[in-house]
Amino acid sequence: MSAKSTKTVLPAVAMTAVSMVLTLAVVVMWLGTAVPWLVAVVVGLGIDGGWLATLAYERRLAAQGDHNRVVTAVGWFFGLIASGVLVAHALTAQTSAHAWLAVAWLPIAAKALWLVHGLWERTALTPMALDAIRGIQQEARDEAAVARARLRSEATSEETRLTAVTSAGARVARVQAKTAKSLAGAWSTLEEARQGEDTSRALTSVTSRVTPGVTPWELPVWGPVEPVTVLSLESAPALTDAALDALVEEIRTSETPALSYREMAKRFRAAGHSASEVRLRAAWNRVTAVA
Incomplete structure (x- = not known):
C-alpha cells in the first residue's frame, strides 16, 4: 500500500474499529440485563462479524477491479443495524443519552470512508502517468505563454508601424497643403498681373516684336505644326x-x-x-x- 493510499484507508480503519467496539459494548450493555452476557457478546460479535466479512469481500472485489451490488447492499445493511443499535440504546439509556446519540453515526461514517477510499483507488494514477500529465500541462502553459508574448510583440510592432505611417501621412498632408497654398498664391499673382492694364500692354509690346501675330498670354509655337488625329475608341470597328x-x-x-x-x-x-x-x-x- 502506497503512502498516499494510507491517507484514506487509515481513517476508515480507525472509524470502523471504533464503530465495532461501540456496537459490541452497546449490545452487551443493552442485552446483558435480559440475556446472559455471553449471548449478548455473541450477538454483538455477529453484527460486527457480518459487517467485517462483507467489508473484506468488498475490498477483495475492489482489488480485482470488480464490484457487486449485493455485497455492497449487505454491508450497508450491517452498518445501518449497528447505527440502529446505537440510536436505540441512546434513546433508552437513562444517562448520557446525548453522548450515545452523538456517536450513533460512526458506523455510517465508517462505510462512507470506505466508499471514499474505493473511489480513490479506482481513480489513482501511477507516478509515471502523473509525471506525464504534469509534463503535458507544463508544455501547454509554455505554448500559451509563447503565443501571448508573440501576440503582444506583433501588436506592439503593428502599433509602431501605424504610428509611423500616420506621422508620414500627416507630414505629406502638411507639405501638400503648403504646396497648394503656394500655388494658389502664385496663380493669384498671375491673375492680378493678367488683369492689370499696364502689364497687358507691356506683354503685348514684347510678344508683338518677338512673335508677330501672337496675342498676349499665348505661348509662341516654334516650328511647323501638324494637326494630330485624335484616336477614338468609339469610331473603331467593334469586334465580332x-x-x-x-x-x-x-x-x-x-x-x-x-x-x-x-x-x-x-x-x-x-x-x-x-x-x-x-x-x-x-x-x-x-x-x-x-x-
Missing part, C-alpha cells in the same frame, strides 16, 4: 463575337498555367483592343466553358 472569343482565348492561353480573367482583361486592353465589360465577360465564359 468570334473575333473577341479568339482574342480572349489567345491571351488566356499565352502563359502556362492559363491566365485569370483579371490578367486577361488587363492584357486585352493594354494591347489596344476595345470591348465592353459585359461582352468581354461573356466571351470569357464562352471560352472557359468550351475549355
Whole structure:
C-alpha cells in the first residue's frame, strides 16, 4: 500500500474499529440485563462479524477491479443495524443519552470512508502517468505563454508601424497643403498681373516684336505644326463575337498555367483592343466553358 493510499484507508480503519467496539459494548450493555452476557457478546460479535466479512469481500472485489451490488447492499445493511443499535440504546439509556446519540453515526461514517477510499483507488494514477500529465500541462502553459508574448510583440510592432505611417501621412498632408497654398498664391499673382492694364500692354509690346501675330498670354509655337488625329475608341470597328472569343482565348492561353480573367482583361486592353465589360465577360465564359 502506497503512502498516499494510507491517507484514506487509515481513517476508515480507525472509524470502523471504533464503530465495532461501540456496537459490541452497546449490545452487551443493552442485552446483558435480559440475556446472559455471553449471548449478548455473541450477538454483538455477529453484527460486527457480518459487517467485517462483507467489508473484506468488498475490498477483495475492489482489488480485482470488480464490484457487486449485493455485497455492497449487505454491508450497508450491517452498518445501518449497528447505527440502529446505537440510536436505540441512546434513546433508552437513562444517562448520557446525548453522548450515545452523538456517536450513533460512526458506523455510517465508517462505510462512507470506505466508499471514499474505493473511489480513490479506482481513480489513482501511477507516478509515471502523473509525471506525464504534469509534463503535458507544463508544455501547454509554455505554448500559451509563447503565443501571448508573440501576440503582444506583433501588436506592439503593428502599433509602431501605424504610428509611423500616420506621422508620414500627416507630414505629406502638411507639405501638400503648403504646396497648394503656394500655388494658389502664385496663380493669384498671375491673375492680378493678367488683369492689370499696364502689364497687358507691356506683354503685348514684347510678344508683338518677338512673335508677330501672337496675342498676349499665348505661348509662341516654334516650328511647323501638324494637326494630330485624335484616336477614338468609339469610331473603331467593334469586334465580332468570334473575333473577341479568339482574342480572349489567345491571351488566356499565352502563359502556362492559363491566365485569370483579371490578367486577361488587363492584357486585352493594354494591347489596344476595345470591348465592353459585359461582352468581354461573356466571351470569357464562352471560352472557359468550351475549355
